[in-house]
Every structure is written in structure tokens, then in C-alpha cells.
Amino acid sequence: MFVASVKKVLESSVQKYLKTTIKSASFSAESVKTSTDHRYVVVGINKSGSKSDCEQLKYPLVWLRDNCQCSSCFDAPTKSRIIDWTKFDLKNAQPKSVSINKQLEVIWKDDHVSKFDFKWLYERSFTAESRQKYLDNHYRPKPMLWSKEQFEMKEFKAGDVFENDEALYDWLETLARYGVAMIKNADLTEDQARKLANRISFIRKTSYGEEFIVRADPNATNVAYTSNLLQIHTDLPYYEYTPGVNLLHCIAQTKLPGAFNMLADGFHVAERLKKENPKVFKCLSTTLVNWSDYGADGGTRFETIQRSPVICLDYEGNITRINHSIPQRDTFFSVDAEVVDEWYSALKTFVDLLHEEAVYFKTEPGDILTFSNIRLVHGRTGYTDTEGNVRHIVGAYIDWDEIYSRLRILANDKRMKR
Numbered sequence: 001m002f003v004a005s006v007k008k009v010l011e012s013s014v015q016k017y018l019k020t021t022i023k024s025a026s027f028s029a030e031s032v033k034t035s036t037d038h039r040y041v042v043v044g045i046n047k048s049g050s051k052s053d054c055e056q057l058k059y060p061l062v063w064l065r066d067n068c069q070c071s072s073c074f075d076a077p078t079k080s081r082i083i084d085w086t087k088f089d090l091k092n093a094q095p096k097s098v099s100i101n102k103q104l105e106v107i108w109k110d111d112h113v114s115k116f117d118f119k120w121l122y123e124r125s126f127t128a129e130s131r132q133k134y135l136d137n138h139y140r141p142k143p144m145l146w147s148k149e150q151f152e153m154k155e156f157k158a159g160d161v162f163e164n165d166e167a168l169y170d171w172l173e174t175l176a177r178y179g180v181a182m183i184k185n186a187d188l189t190e191d192q193a194r195k196l197a198n199r200i201s202f203i204r205k206t207s208y209g210e211e212f213i214v215r216a217d218p219n220a221t222n223v224a225y226t227s228n229l230l231q232i233h234t235d236l237p238y239y240e241y242t243p244g245v246n247l248l249h250c251i252a253q254t255k256l257p258g259a260f261n262m263l264a265d266g267f268h269v270a271e272r273l274k275k276e277n278p279k280v281f282k283c284l285s286t287t288l289v290n291w292s293d294y295g296a297d298g299g300t301r302f303e304t305i306q307r308s309p310v311i312c313l314d315y316e317g318n319i320t321r322i323n324h325s326i327p328q329r330d331t332f333f334s335v336d337a338e339v340v341d342e343w344y345s346a347l348k349t350f351v352d353l354l355h356e357e358a359v360y361f362k363t364e365p366g367d368i369l370t371f372s373n374i375r376l377v378h379g380r381t382g383y384t385d386t387e388g389n390v391r392h393i394v395g396a397y398i399d400w401d402e403i404y405s406r407l408r409i410l411a412n413d414k415r416m417k418r
């Protein structure tokens with residue numbers, strides 16, 4: 001068994017090596033020059049060996065010097081830059097000569113020599129098209145937002161996701177694109193959410209521990225246990241690093257009416273606001289709200305507070321996170337009293353729209369509902385537990401950093417297999 005698996009690993013690494021070699025061999029260059037302003041090297045790179053494929057690609061000299069791949073500037077085993085920046089002189093990032101043979105070779109003013117593979121250069125090209133390709137294909141899958149009408153639950157079999165890397169990739173890619181996916185037919189044991197998280201990396205721990213169990217107290221027999229409506233919300237908005245994804249494993253579901261899951265794509269609703277009601281969008285994306293959790297769990301007390309808008313944007317104006325929770329919004333609202341009315345009215349508009357775009361469904365025993373906690377809002381309609389008919393859910397969180405990392409590793413493995 002051991003010998004066989006080692007053999008398999010060896011075979012696959014040989015195959016990988018061969019395929020990489022063949023791929024890099026198809027890149028060549030036919031021209032090189034420095035730009036007249038002495039800021040760039042322009043290389044004519046051929047992707048497939050045919051002349052019609054030649055692209056004139058422009059690389060800033062300072063970037064080339066910083067990214068020298070020689071062993072004193074770059075540590076290959078850790079893929080890390082080790083160039084000494086205390087001695088790095090930007091003015092020295094000027095070449096004595098540039099030439100192409102099997103690689104681009106730059107001899108710098110201080111006689112340091114840098115060599116770059118054409119494939120390596122091509123992949124790192126600064127063209128808008130190349131940068132976008134990297135962002136969409138390698139950095140993160142591009143989100144596909146959905147309205148209530150467009151919603152369709154994508155399903156994956158637990159057995160496949162647990163056993164097979166292709167299925168794992170498909171699930172995670174779906175989760176990244178649509179923000180939600182359902183795992184079907186998991187075992188009816190409390191270890192399944194952890195098992196799923198471990199397929200990616202590890203559970204994200206919070207003040208409440210690792211797994212959390214949602215179940216009526218079994219000792220409260222003969223007394224009907226009512227669980228009220230859980231309004232749509234995002235979990236733990238009071239964390240600066242809020243958990244990225246919820247895994248909700250349904251072990252037992254009430255057979256009585258109610259207990260429907262509600263989900264809405266908060267990014268889609270925010271985009272709608274941006275177009276239909278820019279004033280509301282601006283108010284919700286620029287007003288800092290105090291989110292908080294005051295409590296104790298397992299003897300540890302906490303007072304977690306974080307300020308951020310309902311709609312969070314990055315520097316490019318992309319929506320990066322939705323915060324919404326009626327119970328976890330603090331009574332302290334550290335803004336000018338003048339803006340409060342407008343903010344409340346904006347929040348009401350947003351919440352009404354979230355409800356308008358919400359979809360409803362009921363999970364079955366064996367389902368693990370997985371969804372983005374920074375993009376979707378979720379809730380549950382009220383239900384009643386009775387004896388022998390008790391809803392039992394095990395939940396856990398996992399972070400997007402780990403998911404994206406796993407996706408990239410799986411995508412690299414897929415490319416190698418091709």
C-alpha cells in the first residue's frame with residue numbers, strides 16, 4: 001500500500017515535470033529593447049511558437065530588479081523574495097544591457113545579472129487582459145450574483161466531496177461563485193461539519209467554540225418547544241475578521257410546518273440599490289455601525305465590538321461584505337445625531353429589499369447547507385418542536401482565506417493532470 005502510493009506520487013511528479021517542461025518550451029521571444037524613457041523593458045514574447053502570436057509586453061525595470069530570480073535575490077524552495085531592501089537602490093534599476101536567448105537576461109548598472117523565463121514573464125504581463133485573467137482564474141472566482149428568480153440550489157453528494165478532489169473543487173468553486181451550495185446525504189452524526197471543514201483546512205473558532213449545536217433541550221420533554229422566527233442576518237458582524245462561510249448540518253428536521261431557511265444574496269441587493277437608489281447605497285456604505293456581542297461561553301466572558309458599515313466596499317468600490325443583524329447592532333451608535341434618521345430609512349429600504357429577494361427552502365436530514373456569511377443573509381422561519389420531533393443542527397464556520405487557498409491548490413493539481 002505504502003509502496004504503491006509512493007510510486008503513484010513519483011509518477012505524478014514526473015508527469016507534472018514533463019508537462020511543465022513541455023509547456024514552458026513553447027514560449028520564446030523574438031525581440032527586446034528598453035523604452036526611450038528608460039523605465040521599461042519591452043519583450044516580444046511568442047506564446048505558441050507561431051509568429052502571429054507575438055505580443056510586445058512591457059515590464060517596468062524597477063519591478064524586474066525587485067523580482068530577480070537569482071539565488072541571492074529569491075529563495076526558490078520557499079518561493080520568497082529575499083532581496084535586501086536596505087541595500088536596494090531604485091536608481092540602480094537601470095540596465096547596462098538587455099538580451100534574449102533562452103531567457104531574458106538583464107545586466108544591471110552594478111553588474112548584477114537577472115534572468116527571467118519567458119513563460120514566467122508572460123504570466124506576469126501588465127496588460128489589462130492578463131491582469132484580469134489572473135484575478136478571475138487564479139486570485140478568486142468571479143462572483144455571479146443572483147436574484148430570487150435566478151436562484152437555483154447547486155447540490156453535491158457528501159461522499160463525493162469527502163473522497164474526491166474534483167468534487168471538492170466543484171463544490172468550493174460553486175460556493176465562491178454563487179455564495180451557496182448544498183451538500184446532500186451526509187451521515188446523521190455530529191462530526192460531519194468538522195469532517196467537511198477538514199477537507200478544506202480547519203474550523204474557524206469563535207467565542208462560542210468550534211462546532212455549535214442547535215437543538216431543543218431533550219430534558220424539556222412533553223413541553224412543546226417553540227423556536228421563534230430568526231430574522232435574516234449575517235452571523236458575528238461584531239468580528240473584524242468575521243467568519244467567512246457557514247456550514248449548517250441538518251441531522252434531524254421538524255416534520256411540522258415551519259423551520260424554513262431563508263437566504264438572500266446581499267451583494268445582489270446592494271448592487272440593485274447602487275443602481276436604483278444611489279443615495280441609500282452611499283449612506284449604508286459610508287456610515288460606521290457599532291456591532292457588538294456581550295456574553296459568556298464556557299466561563300469566558302467577552303465584549304466583542306466592531307464598527308463597520310452595513311455594505312462594506314474595497315478601494316475599488318467592490319462590495320466585500322454585508323453586515324446585518326438586528327440583535328447584534330449595538331445601542332451605542334457613534335455617529336452624528338443629524339445622520340441617524342437618514343440611516344434608519346436607508347436600512348429599512350435595504351432590509352425590505354433583502355426580504356423581497358429572499359428564497360425559502362427546508363433542509364432535510366443529511367443536508368449540509370453551506371453559504372457565504374459575508375455575502376448572503378440568512379434566517380429561519382419559526383417552528384415548533386414536539387417530543388420525538390426535534391430539530392437538530394450542527395454548525396461550524398470556515399474562513400475564505402482557507403477556501404481560496406484550497407481552490408488554488410486544487411486548480412493547480414487539475415492543470416497538472418491535463
Ligand SMILES: [Zn+2]
Pocket residue numbers: 068069070071072073074112113114
Ligand atoms: Zn539577483
